[in-house]
Amino acid sequence: MGRDERDTVAGGARLYEAAQAVVGDHDRAVEAVRAALKPIHDAAVKRELDAIPVARLQDVTEGRLRLGSVEKSGLRTLGSVLDAGPYRLRQIPGVGQRTVDQMLAAARRLSEAVQETVAVHIDVDRPEPSTTALVTALHVLVEAGPDTRRALDRAATLSGRLGPLLTDAKPAAGRFRMLLSGREKKARASAAVTELRSLVDAGERSGLSELFAQASVDLLRGQSSDIAAWVDFELRSAEYYSLLAEISGRSPDAAAVEGFLPDEVAERVRTQQLDDAHRRVSLRGYQAFGARFALAQRKVILGDEMGLGKTIQAIAVLAHLAAEGQNHFMVVCPASVLVNWTREVEARSALRVVVLHGPDRHEAYADWKERGGVALTTFDGLRGLPAPGAGQVGLLVVDEAHSVKNPKAKRSQAVALWTERSGRALFMTGTPMENRVVEFRNLVRMLDGGVADLLGERDALAGSVAFRKAVAPVYLRRNQEDVLTELPSLQQTDEWEELSASDEEAYGAAVRAGNFMAMRRAAYMNPEKSAKLERLREIVQEAGENGQKTVIFSNFKDVLRVVREAVTAGTTDGTPVFGPLTGSVPAGRRQQVVDDFAGVQGPAVLLAQIQAAGVGLNMQAASVVVICEPQIKPTIEHQAVARAHRMGQVRPVRVHRLLATGGVDERMVKMLEAKTRLFDAYPRRSAVAEATPDAVDVSDTELARRIVEEEQARLGMADEVLTADRTPA
Structure with a gap:
């Protein structure tokens, strides 16, 4: 020596x-x-x-x-x-x-x-x-x-x-x-x-x-x-x-972290390595397990409840595969979250990002084909791109994957083709099935036809154990309450208001006309004497006095315009009002508005159309949420609330749902209780209710027709409307 x-x-x-x-x-x-x-x-x-x-x-x-x-x-x-x-x-x-x-x-x-x-x-x-x-x-x-x-x-x-x-x-x-x-x-x-x-x-x-x-x-x-x-x-x-x-x-319960997967699947996931060389963010235990699940099972649905960081888990999978030498990845998402995805991948990984959107998307696609990286595109954008050869794409990530549950839609067919050609696929959605088992099965079929064939109505009726066993190879879901012990409290209050005489007049006209959508927004059509607006102003004022930020959701653009005028006039202390965010606002601009809202020191108000802002945009800056009218699908409200009450929120969140007694709001709340119970029982808990899901399904059109007819009868207008229908034009 x-x-x-x-x-x-x-x-x-x-x-x-x-x-x-x-x-x-x-x-x-x-x-x-x-x-x-x-x-x-x-x-x-x-x-x-x-x-x-x-x-x-x-x-x-x-x-x-x-x-x-x-x-x-x-x-x-x-x-x-x-x-x-x-x-x-x-x-x-x-x-x-x-x-x-x-x-x-x-x-x-x-x-x-x-x-x-x-x-x-x-x-x-x-x-x-x-x-x-x-x-x-x-x-x-x-x-x-x-x-x-x-x-x-x-x-x-x-x-x-x-x-x-x-x-x-x-x-x-x-x-x-x-x-x-x-x-x-x-x-x-x-x-x-x-x-x-x-x-x-x-x-x-x-x-x-x-x-x-x-x-x-x-x-x-x-x-x-x-x-x-x-x-x-x-x-x-x-x-x-x-x-x-x-x-x-x-730490959270280990079984909850693992989504209550069967032992044989969970053990395979536990032994999967996870390379962090290209990642710039630490993972929580359940997030690391989710990334390993996607790697071990290759083509899966990550159905974590909103706010648990599905994007972070996807980035962890991308970073691992990049460390293994793969360099072509595709992310498909709604246009509203392209900016958010770009920021997240750039901030939390060392991976190259290529946005395939807008007039230069074909040039960007050629660049991505040559140099690789994480390509980001929309569902419609994916349809215009050449399908890859088998195995050329290391991972296809599909955000808000419930958007492709209809196999007859062209966007669904494009996603199905890319899924088939990609080495791995990660579908992400907080709401994989709202009303029908068949819709969930359609998503599963894109990933694994064998599992989809096993997932029949008998599994749904058998309850959670049979369901989890049937979908375990492709489906992982965790809930906030099971894995996030630190989330501040969520207080939800139904604000029932008696309609003013002016509100009643507008509502009666809408019922007489059989106009369901007009019935839903009638309470805002006479702003000076609107009972809902008066309560909304009180909520915003109280939040402002406490230094809190408020986000206000409505399904209707004209309601948001009325609300903006009322809130602006009512905030004498100069509280800034942002929005409204609607479907017509470009995706990049939506994110900028949310950033500006979050950047204000002290109170501020953000107005948003619930369908446009309920997906993808994070609003943790808001600790007060107001929903102007009940929504046709309970999941729409869940998604909107989850934009504020999610991982990263540091304050208790108060949700106020403005409801009018005796009319369309009350009928909608009662008729949708069954839908909410089903949602809680099936996709939220990875189990189904004892009854067949279809037995409680109410389509939007049928629900509207039924409520209109019941309200016309309650207000004594049924005969009047029937006579009008029979009168020759």
């Missing part, structure tokens, strides 16, 4: 020390977060325990405890029982040692459950010293970024390999030590040096020393100012909460 071997051992030792330093620096940053979290968590647990009545101890002990004398003594909550302790409890008349022991044992079991489940929420509007300390401690890790996570993972792996090798290679570090070693030790030392040389050379080629050094610098940079940390938290709260869940060990 000579100088070369000694240099190799020394190089391995330096690399080991650098790796250990990164792990140590990260551990100290994590401990700082834990230290800041503990008092906040303890306070949250105490509040929870102080709210649980003593009577709950009966549930744990199956009614064996007699608690009347305990409550009479003033100990009425679980927290007060635990605070009292055994000595105080024994002083209560009629309470013996056995009762005390049983009571405290039951109380501790409930306390442990609360300890494990209570969630810490950071109130951005009411910063306190304790939450500020937590946010600033988290800020260090968030600012360190994905490169630090990458460095940490490699450091942990490398330390595990280098430690034993350096031990075996010790004799080679000195000439005399090697001479004095026995034959077996010399052989181990020689083999260890050979492996060390391979690791050190590989580390030099990939710049591991520099990666470790930069990670340590980032972790040791120290905490930023309180203001900087809070501002960053508001902008990137999802990353803060993700780290918090990881560090606290209060």
Whole structure:
């Protein structure tokens, strides 16, 4: 053994020390977060325990405890029982040692459950010293970024390999030590040096020393100012909460993260590797699983509920495939989100983006064919592009895939052809099936005909277990409440208003004319005396006084015009009003309007046509949502609300649905309850209701006709309308 071997051992030792330093620096940053979290968590647990009545101890002990004398003594909550302790409890008349022991044992079991489940929420509007300390401690890790996570993972792996090798290679570090070693030790030392040389050379080629050094610098940079940390938290709260869940060990239930997939599918997904070399964003646990699912199963539907970051998961799949050497990818999406997709791919990956939209799309397509990258186009745009050869496209991503559930539509046929020709396909939709099993089956058929053939009405009727088993190879869905413990509360209020005399007059004219759409917007046709507008102005004013932003949705452009005039006239404090966003506003402009709305300091109002803005645009800046009239499909409202109440929202969201009593609004709400229940039972839960879905389906046209006829009868106009219909023109 000579100088070369000694240099190799020394190089391995330096690399080991650098790796250990990164792990140590990260551990100290994590401990700082834990230290800041503990008092906040303890306070949250105490509040929870102080709210649980003593009577709950009966549930744990199956009614064996007699608690009347305990409550009479003033100990009425679980927290007060635990605070009292055994000595105080024994002083209560009629309470013996056995009762005390049983009571405290039951109380501790409930306390442990609360300890494990209570969630810490950071109130951005009411910063306190304790939450500020937590946010600033988290800020260090968030600012360190994905490169630090990458460095940490490699450091942990490398330390595990280098430690034993350096031990075996010790004799080679000195000439005399090697001479004095026995034959077996010399052989181990020689083999260890050979492996060390391979690791050190590989580390030099990939710049591991520099990666470790930069990670340590980032972790040791120290905490930023309180203001900087809070501002960053508001902008990137999802990353803060993700780290918090990881560090606290209060991650979501593993089965929920895996979408309750059967074990054989879930295990295959778990073993799938995920390369992050081209990715610039950290993934939450459920997001990493979703990306692995798409890779392992090749052609799938990601049906995660809105707000869970389906775009991020798609980018993770794209980045992994790029790291494997593939370079041609296609994303198909509505025109309204082309800008958002461009921003997301550029910001969160190192991949090249080519937009195939507008007059230069054919030149852009030729450039993409030659140089590769992530091509972005619309559903209509895809129809005008030449279909690729088999395997030329590494991944086809279809956003809002429920738009292609009709196999007879040309856009659906184009997507089906590209899906067939692509190596992998990822369909993304929060609402894969609204009313009919057959529509969901149509999507599945594009991906896997065999699975589609297995998915029959019998699976729907059999319930969740049969359904999940049938679609598991191609379908993954997770819900916010299962995997996002940090989402602020969502408070939904139905604002029932009595129509004014002026409203009634406009409504009656619409009913007499049999005009369903006019009936739905009649409450806004006389703005000066509109009951709904009066309540809407009150909501906007209250939000403004609290410094909150409001987004107002309506299906109708003329309603939005009326609302804009009313809100503008009613905001005497100069609150800016943006929009309305309608289908006629170019896609790029829509995103700019949303950005301008979010960029305002303090209150602001955004007006949006619910169909145009309910897809793809993120409105986390808004914490108040107003829906001007009930929508024909419940999913439309769900999507609109999810634009504000989604990952990244840091404030509780209040939703106000403006409804008029006694007319079309009331009838729509009642008739759509069945649709909402079906949606919750089937696509939301990956299961179906006990009854056949078709049994509760009500088409838009049929619903409108039925409501018009019922309202004409209620208002005594049925005979009048029938006579008018029979009168010769």
